[in-house]
Amino acid sequence: MASRLTKGVLGTLTAAGIxxxxxxxxxxxxxxxxxRDIVGVPTICFGETRGVEMGDTATDEECAAMLGDGLVEFEAGIRRCLKNPDQIPDKSYVAFLSAAYNIGQRAFCGSSMARRWNAGNLEGACDALLLWNKAGGRVIRGLVNRRKAERELCLEGSRAQ
Incomplete structure (x- = not known):
């Protein structure tokens, strides 16, 4: 499966990857x-939750590797549920990847973000980012801010088309 984050045998980062x-x-x-994150899930490095237990530690290099590996894995996941993912502008693509990294691949693929893109509505997909502002059933200021930034990045991509 293609990646828009890396290229070549050595996995050199593309502009979208950077x-x-x-x-x-x-x-x-x-x-x-x-x-523990805001809902109590053990988390480390740049938001990694998979396999993390309280008391775990990681070096800066391990954190960087986890982030890179996680982004590549999440990218593969979202590519499976998006029609024509290579037609999404880089900034919009990164906004969707950021959301998926935060909410999970399954949640992203079942979201109105994915449905709206697949229906040909990029701006509507960007707007749908704002719906993902809750954790533990309540609106979280940090998620509101993150989703606004993701939406703005996404819309910048839509304007560049």
Missing amino acids: LAVGFVGGWEGKHNTAY
Whole structure:
């Protein structure tokens, strides 16, 4: 399956890959020691939750590798549910990837973001990012801010078409 984040045998980052690492890494922040997120899930590095247990630690290099591997994995996941993913502008693509990294591949693929893109409505898909502002059943200011930034990035991509 193709990737828009890396190219070549060595996996050199593309412009979209560089944007994704900076954008997602900037939102998640880096924590070298496991902590509980807002709903109590053990989390480490740049928002990694899979297999994390309280007490886990990671080096900066391990955190960078987890983020890179996670983005590639989540990209493969969203590509399976998006029609014509290579037609999505880079900034919009990165916004969707950021959301998927945060909410999970399954949630993204079942979301109005994916449905609206698949129906040919990129701006509507960008607007749907704003719907994902809750954790534990309540609106979270940090998620409101993140989704606004993702939506703006997404709309920048739609305007560049």
